[in-house]
Amino acid sequence: MIKPVLAIHGGAGAIARAQITPETREQYEYALRHALAGGERVLAEGGLALDAVAEAVRLLEECPLFNAGHGAVFTRDAEHELDAAIMDGQSLRCGSVANVRTVRNPILAARAVMEHSPHVFFVGHNADAFARAQGLACVDPTFFSTTARREQLEAAQRSGSETIILDHDSAVSNTDGQTAAPIDESNKMGTVGAVALDSYGNLAAATSTGGMTNKWPGRIGDSPIIGAGCYANNKTCAVSTTGKGEAFIRAVAAYDVSAQMEYAGRSLEQATNQLIHSKLPAMDGAGGLIAIDAQGNIAMPFNTEGMYRAYVVSGQAPFVAIHR
């Protein structure tokens, strides 16, 4: 009997250890535990890895603390554009949506694309229309807005409207090269994700995001890209990434872990460390990932100060952490 395993993340580039208050830490840890428990329940009841990652990510989307669904960051135009992807390691089926604005849970839209369309990737208002036609809950775009995210946008725009260009730096710089106060890292690399192994030996991965604060409208990062932000294959592993999306696309990050395992015979730990601590830094890629292999091994490396993360092996106590 395989012991089910579930791991989740709420984004790399966490609030600096020196700045986090005990209350804030408690809120994040509570939210991670809550999402983890929701996904674990699915697995404990004999559910599939696919169901578990969808439920865990749905719960993270509902939580205003994380940059996905309710609580998503704002684009340069003060709107929300949400991206999500899901992949089933057993069938290698997958689904993605990008730049959606009205479907309440983008991860459920991604799953509907996978299960109820002949395609695997839909973008924009057509993706929203598809989700609505599938009977998924739709909301007014203001549903996703929070005061904290609006303040982050205003801070980014005050420091120069082109801030996004240097948004991968740890401090905000404007076009004159002036450095402003550091902003919360969570608004840059905020992503949520889940990976799971179910009792039948199936792996699955899911990723969802609001993108980057002050991003140019129409921009798509790695999160909805199968192979970059999300990948699952029963033969190797399930991976969900978080970080500076552009580097993760260039590195084809999520599939790179699987390919290292399949073609170089590396372990999950070796493959994920190689990617996060060697390949990505060489291309200015800051971030992290969560991954599970077919034997239930878990890897959660990151090259930032922190990554909101948690995992649970069925029947054991959950692990929850923010910083190193």
Added chain:
Amino acid sequence: MIKPVLAIHGGAGAIARAQITPETREQYEYALRHALAGGERVLAEGGLALDAVAEAVRLLEECPLFNAGHGAVFTRDAEHELDAAIMDGQSLRCGSVANVRTVRNPILAARAVMEHSPHVFFVGHNADAFARAQGLACVDPTFFSTTARREQLEAAQRSGSETIILDHDSAVSNTDGQTAAPIDESNKMGTVGAVALDSYGNLAAATSTGGMTNKWPGRIGDSPIIGAGCYANNKTCAVSTTGKGEAFIRAVAAYDVSAQMEYAGRSLEQATNQLIHSKLPAMDGAGGLIAIDAQGNIAMPFNTEGMYRAYVVSGQAPFVAIHR
């Protein structure tokens, strides 16, 4: 001194050998030679691989015979939504656009995203607006329309509006399971692409497409996805794919070739054959690819009846072919 090499394709799933007329064959071969010569000229003048693939794909986009730019297929709503990607194997920089409707040459928009934005992937009207702001030529959407493509849409819709669902079959089937006459395969897997090795040892790849006839609006296939439809890395190879995009996304096809070479030590020929003749057929993936490695080896495998393709090694006679 490295001998520059350029290879191009105009899509897998060519017109059946039994149906092609000598005149049609001549038109396609002329168009392939013309695009190849344009790219070869760039390389012969000491240009970069990146410049050569952009120029070859631009010429293929301008040609009404191929499903990219002028001559692109129609969506279900009788509109055009164009996708393109480009990647530089030296820097691993890349750029993509999807669902653009007004930029005359989507491949130039993809290159502008790579070179003049902080992001790597833009979609929809924001991508068109970015291209316009970059000074790229923009056109009325009817510029892309041709009579032949409109007839293909009408044929697909006559046989049932859900034809796209079974569009990977060799015959058109409607929702009642009735099989209609086979349609030109070129409207299903039509894509154009180019890969090049320049005299400095740099590799580059570019891919552009109009998608699938009668596709659902908002659908994105593999063409603009870095790692699926396009990938280049000086360490390994440059790849541009063509075929049923959904399978190529699930297989992370273009990067899979590079990963087999890097991690399993396979040759370009071994890696591309493994993908096209083993991995993709196992996931119902019909299509092909063109690839060049850092030593100038060329591979052009496909598992369909034909693939419009051509290559030239600097100073030698070009090779042009359609069927096996």
